Amino acid sequence: MHSFEELSVLFKEKFDHKHFPPEPPTLYGPGNYFLTIGGKRIRPVLCLMSNELFDEINPDCYHVATAIELFHNFTLIHDDIMDKAPLRRGMQTVHAKFNEPTAILAGDVMLIVAYDYLNKIKALYIHKIIHLFNRTAREVCEGQQLDMDFENKKKVNIEDYIKMIELKTSVLLASSLQLGAILGGAGKGNQLHLYEFGRNLGISFQIQDDYLDAFGDPEKFGKQVGGDILSNKKTFLMVKTLEVANEYQLKQLSELAVSDNTDKIAATLRIFKDCGVDKWAMELKEKYISTALQHLEDIAVVASRKEPIKKLVALLVKREN
Amino acid sequence: MHSFEELSVLFKEKFDHKHFPPEPPTLYGPGNYFLTIGGKRIRPVLCLMSNELFDEINPDCYHVATAIELFHNFTLIHDDIMDKAPLRRGMQTVHAKFNEPTAILAGDVMLIVAYDYLNKIKALYIHKIIHLFNRTAREVCEGQQLDMDFENKKKVNIEDYIKMIELKTSVLLASSLQLGAILGGAGKGNQLHLYEFGRNLGISFQIQDDYLDAFGDPEKFGKQVGGDILSNKKTFLMVKTLEVANEYQLKQLSELAVSDNTDKIAATLRIFKDCGVDKWAMELKEKYISTALQHLEDIAVVASRKEPIKKLVALLVKREN
Numbered sequence: 001m002h003s004f005e006e007l008s009v010l011f012k013e014k015f016d017h018k019h020f021p022p023e024p025p026t027l028y029g030p031g032n033y034f035l036t037i038g039g040k041r042i043r044p045v046l047c048l049m050s051n052e053l054f055d056e057i058n059p060d061c062y063h064v065a066t067a068i069e070l071f072h073n074f075t076l077i078h079d080d081i082m083d084k085a086p087l088r089r090g091m092q093t094v095h096a097k098f099n100e101p102t103a104i105l106a107g108d109v110m111l112i113v114a115y116d117y118l119n120k121i122k123a124l125y126i127h128k129i130i131h132l133f134n135r136t137a138r139e140v141c142e143g144q145q146l147d148m149d150f151e152n153k154k155k156v157n158i159e160d161y162i163k164m165i166e167l168k169t170s171v172l173l174a175s176s177l178q179l180g181a182i183l184g185g186a187g188k189g190n191q192l193h194l195y196e197f198g199r200n201l202g203i204s205f206q207i208q209d210d211y212l213d214a215f216g217d218p219e220k221f222g223k224q225v226g227g228d229i230l231s232n233k234k235t236f237l238m239v240k241t242l243e244v245a246n247e248y249q250l251k252q253l254s255e256l257a258v259s260d261n262t263d264k265i266a267a268t269l270r271i272f273k274d275c276g277v278d279k280w281a282m283e284l285k286e287k288y289i290s291t292a293l294q295h296l297e298d299i300a301v302v303a304s305r306k307e308p309i310k311k312l313v314a315l316l317v318k319r320e321n
Numbered sequence: 322m323h324s325f326e327e328l329s330v331l332f333k334e335k336f337d338h339k340h341f342p343p344e345p346p347t348l349y350g351p352g353n354y355f356l357t358i359g360g361k362r363i364r365p366v367l368c369l370m371s372n373e374l375f376d377e378i379n380p381d382c383y384h385v386a387t388a389i390e391l392f393h394n395f396t397l398i399h400d401d402i403m404d405k406a407p408l409r410r411g412m413q414t415v416h417a418k419f420n421e422p423t424a425i426l427a428g429d430v431m432l433i434v435a436y437d438y439l440n441k442i443k444a445l446y447i448h449k450i451i452h453l454f455n456r457t458a459r460e461v462c463e464g465q466q467l468d469m470d471f472e473n474k475k476k477v478n479i480e481d482y483i484k485m486i487e488l489k490t491s492v493l494l495a496s497s498l499q500l501g502a503i504l505g506g507a508g509k510g511n512q513l514h515l516y517e518f519g520r521n522l523g524i525s526f527q528i529q530d531d532y533l534d535a536f537g538d539p540e541k542f543g544k545q546v547g548g549d550i551l552s553n554k555k556t557f558l559m560v561k562t563l564e565v566a567n568e569y570q571l572k573q574l575s576e577l578a579v580s581d582n583t584d585k586i587a588a589t590l591r592i593f594k595d596c597g598v599d600k601w602a603m604e605l606k607e608k609y610i611s612t613a614l615q616h617l618e619d620i621a622v623v624a625s626r627k628e629p630i631k632k633l634v635a636l637l638v639k640r641e642n
Contacts, residue, residue: 021459027466078429082422101403101469104425108399109462111429112455115436119451123444130440134433138342141430145348148422 001305004312007048011041014062015069019113030094030106034077037091043176044069049312050180050194053305058183060121064129068176070114071133075140077107082148121183128182136175143168150234161239162203170202190299197295201313204288208317210235211281214269226265232257236284240277249275289317322626325633328369332362335383336390340434351415351427355398358412364497365390370633371501371515374626379504381442385450389497391435392454396461398428403469442504449503457496464489471555482560483524491523511620518616522634525609529638531556532602535590547586553578557605561598570596610638 002010019035020028044065051061079085080093081103087093095103118130146164150156177194186194213228214237228235245253249271256264272278293313296306323331340356341349365386372382400406401414402424408414416424439451467485471477498515507515534549535558549556566574570592577585593599614634617627 024463024466024470026470027463078425082425102466104399104403105462105466107429108432109459111432112458112462115451116455119448119455123447126444126447127440130436134437134440137433138430141426141433142345142348145345145423145426149345149347 001052001308002049003308004045004049004315007045007052007308008041011044011048011062011065015041015044015066019066019070020109026102027105027109030098030102031077031110033097034073034094034106034110037089039073039089041069043072043172046173046198047176047180049309050177051184052180053194053299053301053309054181054184054186054190060125061180061183063117063120064133064179064183065176067114067117067133068172068179070110070117071137072172074107074110074114075144077103077110079144081107082144125182129179132175132179132182136171139167139171143171155242156234156239158236158240158243161234161236165203165206165236166199169206170199173202174198187300190301193295193299197292197299200288200292200295201316204285204292205316207236207281207285207288210237211278211285214272215278226269229265229268236281237272237277240280241272241275244275244277245271289313322373322629323370324629325366325370325636328366328373328629329362332365332369332383332386336362336365336387340387340391341430347423348426348430351419351423352398352431354418355394355415355427355431358410360394360410362390364393364493367494367519368497368501370630371498372505373501374515374620374622374630375502375505375507375511381446382501382504384438384441385454385500385504386497388435388438388454389493389500391431391438392458393493395428395431395435396465398424398431400465402428403465446503450500453496453500453503457492460488460492464492476563477555477560479557479561479564482555482557486524486527486557487520490527491520494523495519508621511622514616514620518613518620521609521613521616522637525606525613526637528557528602528606528609531558532599532606535593536599547590550586550589557602558593558598561601562593562596565596565598566592610634 018032020031022028047065047068048057048061051057076088077094080088081095081100085093086096093103094106098106115130118126118133121129143164143166146160147168150161150164174195175198177198178191181191181194210228212225213235214226216225218225224230228238242250242253253268253271256268261267296309296313299306339353341352343349368386368389369378369382372378397409398415401409402416402421406414407417414424415427419427436451439447439454442450464485464487467481468489471482471485495516496519498519499512502512502515531549533546534556535547537546539546545551549559563571563574574589574592577589582588617630617634620627
């Protein structure tokens with residue numbers, strides 16, 4: 001059994017090599033560049049942790065974990081184009097550093113190479129693995145589309161918003177865990193508990209992210225507190241506020257949306273608090289975490305094997321950045 | 322045994338249904354729209370013809386043929402964004418009708434669904450099929466990147482240009498044939514003859530396309546004759562002319578490139594003829610066709626089984642539009 005940190009090192013060793021041929025460098029250079037920007041590689045490591053719940057790590061799991069990480073990076077490259085984002089993790093995005101056509105193609109070829117890795121696994125599990133990987137991949141695209149659709153909508157139901165977040169961010173965490181379980185020979189029940197564990201955990205992370213962006217301790221929070229408010233992003237807090245605010249607060253919010261007053265963040269936060277969405281968000285987050293933990297509890301393996309995952313959850317839930 | 326026309330009908334019956342779920346329509350509607358624009362579906366039908374060379378059609382071949390056609394349409398959607406093309410087959414391109422982010426995502430999800438079809442085939446051939454499909458998919462991306470790179474280059478070697486055309490258009494024809502052969506249980510030798518048949522035929526088609534765009538009979542040619550010249554496209558004729566023209570001709574060509582004189586097409590055609598690239602192109606085309614036919618000849622199956630493919634080649638080679 002390995003801890004998250006140990007598996008991160010093991011995965012990094014396997015992942016940090018060239019995934020693309022050298023020629024033409026105008027196509028593959030941008031993909032290589034983006035992969036060096038880094039990231040926590042949390043999805044592939046969750047895949048390995050889930051796999052190790054059931055047995056020693058199946059060597060095929062490294063291929064699937066690699067495919068997951070490449071898929072995730074493909075979505076980031078394309079999302080950055082769609083969102084016109086100039087930076088990611090403080091570095092230039094692919095379309096900003098090169099150009100849009102190159103970023104489209106660099107993403108495309110990264111997705112294709114993800115399937116090269118899936119194609120390395122043995123025949124026994126290949127159909128199940130690609131089936132789940134593909135369903136998830138489609139869902140992630142659906143989530144991104146809904147996110148863009150929502151940006152043009154004045155009001156979004158909190159249920160629709162949660163569904164979008166689930167598709168855009170949680171299903172890939174969930175599937176990473178289930179894919180590891182499949183390769184570990186887990187039965188359907190255990191697979192689904194891992195999926196639900198990941199899905200609920202993923203939603204709770206997003207709530208926490210949104211909460212910290214608004215109410216985080218500036219000393220501990222890595223980014224500018226209030227960044228989401230400044231960019232008028234639809235977050236859990238904003239969507240819920242728009243649902244429960246009174247007419248006067250709604251009018252204030254629509255004025256704040258078009259303002260670049262220095263008071264914009266503070267004034268919006270006051271409305272959030274007046275509407276009680278800070279408390280609501282913390283309660284909702286706790287609800288998702290406790291559902292996630294119940295699914296972890298229900299996985300039918302000896303409790304000691306769950307320790308690394310439990311420790312990771314404790315760490316992630318406590319984080320303040 | 323079926324003719325190209327019969328297999329086209331059979332494929333159309335299988336292909337003309339919804340490949341995507343209904344929700345969200347903002348994501349899947351654009352993909353459905355693009356597939357209704359049509360096309361000759363030549364690649365999937367070649368896959369079926371190649372499969373039938375060896376035995377009755379393997380039902381899995383329809384899945385692979387569908388994946389090929391979806392992949393091809395994915396590349397068209399993304400290429401149209403990169404090339405800023407407003408129209409395809411007289412209809413609005415996806416990014417023009419909807420918007421760029423939607424076109425990026427509609428392409429992405431179409432590629433993912435192509436793999437859904439590949440994942441339907443039996444375990445016996447799945448690794449080989451995905452391996453060849455993926456190599457080809459990467460090569461098509463490489464071809465598109467080289468094409469864009471070349472647009473910014475003053476001069477391109479004819480060898481490099483042929484390599485680009487091969488990657489961008491021929492390898493998918495070639496692989497469609499080899500994929501059908503694999504599913505037909507063909508040996509490696511026969512597979513490679515089919516691949517080379519398709520690769521050489523594909524290059525000859527492109528030479529013919531470029532030739533007809535310049536020298537085609539306006540009555541028979543579907544599009545405006547000289548369209549490539551008007552848009553300063555690097556074609557076989559132009560690339561070769563830039564290689565063999567004298568200094569005076571080169572000066573004329575660079576003046577014509579920035580001119581919108583009504584004489585632009587006629588003047589460019591005169592230089593093409595003075596440089597002898599019309600004859601050169603016809604000879605080069607014949608060379609590729611005869612190499613293609615030699616590979617068809619060398620396939621070790623009884624000659625009668627090759628008749629449908631031979632008839633198709635005769636038809637395609639004679640076409641004047």
